[in-house]
Amino acid sequence: MMETEFTPWVSLAGGVLIGIASILLMAMNGRIAGMTGILTGIIPPFSTDWPWRIAFLAGAVIAPVLYIAAGQAIAYAVPVSLPLLALGGLIVGVGVYYGAGCTSGHGVCGMARLSPRSIAATVTFMIFTGLTVYVLRHVVGV
Template identity: 85%
Template structure:
């Protein structure tokens, strides 16, 4: 399976993520870690649930608007549903034990020069590299 290189779309997405994270920090004093935001709307609700729902709604509505404007989001899921579910479970465990997700650590934590976030992001990247190597060269995917 080959991945299409999309530098302009990737740059635009990164800028929008950075802008959203910066605005959330500047306006609410909060870190834009998606997992932390999501847990605040799962009962019992946080006192600040309204901005959390608005932020998550924006993350869902933005791609819908992009598609409505004629944009195309190409993707492929080259694994079975059970493997996809297992991957989701493993990511959830990583978020729990890593005390945050890639958006919280990688985008917001590294921007604040948090040593914990830098260590977590380095760990994410090493684990990703090892996983890709094993899948492509050992397992043969």
């Protein structure tokens, strides 16, 4: 079984930074910080506002690199095989499509706007996340 370590202060700092980035994007560009929507806008055919999308995604990649460069370790483990990882990605992609958005768009931005659709989507995400963790850890034994 995989052990996890809860880091409340680092987690809080990360959440605050995500919130600030979301607020700034909405205030400066009038756009929701949903990672899937941002990513979709840089895949051909390109949207006309692709420069900010590239900058946002570059920040999401560069931030962990800077964290590591500052001497901080990022512990992670992938407890499943590559085919199961790909299947999980496919299932998430289908969910994003039918849910009309991802966890960042609905969970961070939509909930902050008190959107009923986003609240329902986020509750659904959380229920199925809990069920998945329970089944994988206590039924399957991963």
